Amino acid sequence: MSLTEYPPGTTFPGRIGRTIGDSDPAWPTPNRARPDAPNVVYIVLDDTGYGQFGCYGSPINTPNLDRLAQNGLLYTNMHTTALCSPSRSCMLTGRNHHSNGMACITEGSTGYPGSNGAIPFENGFLSEMLLPHGYATYCVGKWHLTPAEQISAAGPYDRWPLGRGFERYYGFLGGDTHQYYPDLVFDNHQVEPPKTPEDGYHLTEDLTDRAISFIADLKQVAPEKPFFLYFATGANHAPHQAPPEWAAKYRGKFDDGWDAYRERVFARQKELGIVAPDAQLSPHDPDVQRWDELSDDERRLYARMMEVFAGFFEHTDHQIGRLLDYLEKSGQLDNTMVMVISDNGASAEGGPHGSVNENKFFNNVPDDLEQNLAAIDELGGPEHFNHYPWGWTFAGNTPFRRWKRETYRGGVADGFLVHWPAGISAKGEVRHQYGHVIDMVPTVLESLGIDPPTAVRGVTQSPIQGVSLAHTFDDADAPSKHHTQYFEMFAHRSIYHDGWRAVCPFPGTSFAEAGVSFGMLELTEEKLRELDATGWELYHVEVDPTETQDLAAQERPRLIEMIALWYTEAGKYNVLPLDSRGTMRFADPRPQIAAPRDTYVYRPDTQVVPENVAAKVLNRAHSVTAQVELADGDEGVVVCHGSNTGGYTLFIQDGLLHYVHNYVGVEEFSVSSTDPVGVGKHTLRYEFEPTGLPDFVSGKGTPGHARLLVDGTVVGEADFPVTIPLAIGIGGGLVVGRNAGSPITRRYTSPFPFTGHVEEVTVSTASPEHADADEQKRAEARIAMARQ
Incomplete structure (x- = not known):
């Protein structure tokens, strides 16, 4: 029996009688794509310089990106905005970043239309544009397009991925995350990683697994239904972390330094036709040390930092290859338009000397060469939040000057690859036409034969501001259509x-x-x-x-x-x-979901509270009070806040109550009860009373007297000579009943769940602060800035 279908919203073409036998059915037509509609995949790399892609002349091995270039098109004249979230807003909407309210990352939003951090709904996302045309839409990886005050479980969720046209999401909402202990969200709720680092977990592998599973779930039910996948790795943003065998491939490869790297890459770029034979290499940057003027220890450390970055990138390329291999083996790769882009030039957030723990920088704690050298063999592993120094940043943007955050071409000129064998006959060719990330959306729409929508979900749409690059696909000599672009x-x-x-x-x-x-x-x-x-x-x-x-x-x-x-x-x-x-x-003050308060109540079995909305306890008298019930042998984390880069944790181990303050990964200060807590219901309490003033310039928070109490009786006391001055550890908010993420103390392994029962935890910050509130905010800002 054949079905009669009709377009939704039009007149019912069937017949309705008084009984079913006297009636003829008709059905609203399901939302189907046109036959043979191509899939679309964005692969978005983070903080990856023009001169770091193998196919753009780098010695870093990126065979899977290279094969996209060899079987597709490599663009030499593509541009971004110089910063993460602004660029991502452009590539998803086709509008300029100020038109999207994204002058900066959302943590740096200000109260003006071009910088308020809330992408207008009249600027529809590509996901929202493709849904009505029968596409499945998936977002996997980094998001960083929701106002920072709105990424907790309190929402609102209308600017999360599922609120902007994506049907499935798996990744992290902020600007960066730990590669071994990530902050993960599945659709609209937090989840824990499926494995531990000890079990071989790494975020990029996990993201790739999820992307493949999303597509496989779709294709086994609807094999002809096309999809749009926005695949945004956390790589190559700090922390530069990958399994050690990947960095080991590059042992000694960078011993000649960043100056030699630039010369070598530039020569290769000329050979590849990426730059003209008579082009000049930009001069040495005044902010970058000369490699031959460094000490032997500095050269050894900095070369190792670059080896780790290179391993991180090759590891990422390998995961991209797994995704491409799946598409190829399932017969989908040829009719998939793959676009690869970096969100900005290489990052200078490691500073002039690099770092093994960025949280030191945010707290004005100087990096120590001897400490960094002591960590040299662990770089790339879960113990450190490492980033290379400025010299490798400058080299990574070869042949251009400067870097991310600045609008010289080193900050805004980026690698861009397009691969679509079913739609592009040219293979392995270079394209020199001018482009900008706002051109990606109109290029996709033209290639799919879709007009920009006049409305999305009832909201009238603004004009697309980019221009299509589709005319360049099979014509190397086609003129540029993008004539003017501000930065x-x-x-x-x-x-x-x-x-x-x-x-x-x-x-x-x-x-x-x-x-x-x-x-x-x-x-x-x-x-x-x-x-x-x-x-x-x-x-x-x-x-x-x-x-x-x-x-x-x-x-x-x-x-x-x-x-x-x-x-x-x-x-x-x-x-x-x-x-x-x-x-x-x-x-700057911004609209908050909750009114200011000095008492915070937290409960177990809830999601991690992100740092930007958690209780602020640094440099002030405060208390942490937990209502618990213990049976014999119970142990675990009662409450904690932070990560192995800094934070605090209150826990029971070997029957004793302990509190540890991790001072930016440099030293741990602790206080413990003298006797076991015992079974039954108890009130556990930690109190901190400042005994001096902070010295922010020297990276020292308030010293203070710490005490532990059980049922109102003091059971342990200690003096802390220094505390975290400005910013609790990167990655890992506040959570009750477990240590989500990397372990805050070396005394246990995450998640060390509490096996007893926690009724609730109350954090009180009612006493006057000792900190400079403005300096505290500036520290939070420095962390936010580095997490883009």
Whole structure:
């Protein structure tokens, strides 16, 4: 018996009589894609420089990305915004980052339309555009597109992945996470990793498994239904972590240093046709140390940090290969449009010397060369949150100058690959047409034969601001259609127009030349006038792609036109006001879900409370009180907050009550009960009373007197000479009944669940603070900034 179908919302074409025998049925047509509609896969790498892809000349082995280039197209002139969340908003909406309210990451949002951190619903996501055309939509990996105050279990959920058109989600909502102990969300709820590091767990492998399973679940039921997969690894963002055998492949490969790396990669880029034979390598950066001027120990440490990064990247490439292999073996790869992009240039968040624990930097605790050397054989493992130094950042962006957060091409020029054998006849070719991440959505829509929607879920849509690159797929000589593109990040400005590029660096061309570090100089109206008069540079990037020949003096009329054009674009896309404050903007007040309070009540069997909404206990008198019931032999974590990079934990072990304060991974301070707690119901309490003032400049939080109480009786006391000054550990919020994530103390292994019963835990911060509240906010801002 055949079915009669009709478009939903139109007149019912069947017949309705008084009985079923006198009636003819008809059904609303299910949402089906057109026959042979291609799948779409975005593969989004994090903090990966132009000169770090193997197919862009790097010595790092990336065979699976290379095969996409060999069987597809490699673009040499693709651009991003210089920062994570802004770029991701562009590639998913087809609109500029200020149009998306994403001038910065959401933690740095300000109360202006171009920077409020809430992507407007009139700027639909590609997932929302494809759903009505019969596509399944999956998001796997890093998100970082929800306002920071809205990523807890309290929601709201309308700007989580499932609220923006994705039907399934598995990954992490923030800017970065531990590769061995990640903060995971499945659809709309937190989950624990399926394995431990001891069992061989690694996040990128887990994400790949989940992506494959999402697709397999779909195809076994509806083999013709196409899908859109947004696959965003946490790699290659810090921490640089991968199983040791991957880094071991690169032993000694970087001993000649970052200066030699740049020369070697640049020569290879010329051989590959990525840059012209007469192109010039950008000069040595003033902020980067000369490799031959470093000590032997520094060279040994920094070379090892790069070996670990290279292993991390190759490991990531291997997981990408597993996804590609699955698509190929299941007969789907040829008709899948795969687009590979990095969200910005290589990251300078490791500072001039690199770090084995970024949380030291956020707390003004200096990295110590001897301590770092002691950790050299453990780099890449779960014990350290490591990042390489500036020299490798600069080298990673070869051949361009500068890096992420800045709008020289080192921050905004990125690798871009397109692979679609069923739709593109060209293979292994290079494309030089100008592009920007806002062009990805219109390229997909044109390739699929889909018009941009006029409305999404009843919301009238804004115009797509990018232009399609589809005309370049089979025509290497096709002209660029993207003629003008503005850039702005932390008041660092530039604009491209038809082969020319004007740049206005801020605070200067380098930190050394400006005499001030990132975000420490607020742009005033007076300074802006000065910059517009004398601070712009001009480059003919069509012949000088690395921005080495400043033509501002020779081409003054053109420069004036370019500056005026920047302001025209800024007005069109909500770029103003300019905000150079860097991490200081993170201290701005923002709308909160809950009103301020000094008493927090937490319960077991609940989700981890993210750091940005958890109780703030640093540098102030506070107490932690738990109502528990114990049987003989019960043990485990009662409550904890943080990770192995810093935090605190209250737990029972060997019958005794213990409290450990992990001072930024450098030292543990503890207090323990003198006698076992005993069976039955008890009130367990930890109290901290400051005995001095913090010294934030030196990385020291308030010293204090710590005491433990059981049922109101003091059972243990200790003096802590120093505490965490500014920011509790990266990765891992506050949780009751277990240590989610990496273990806060070396005394146990995560999750060390509490085997007794916890009724509730109350954290009180009612006493006056000893901390400088503004400095505390700035520290939280520094962490947020590094997690993008």
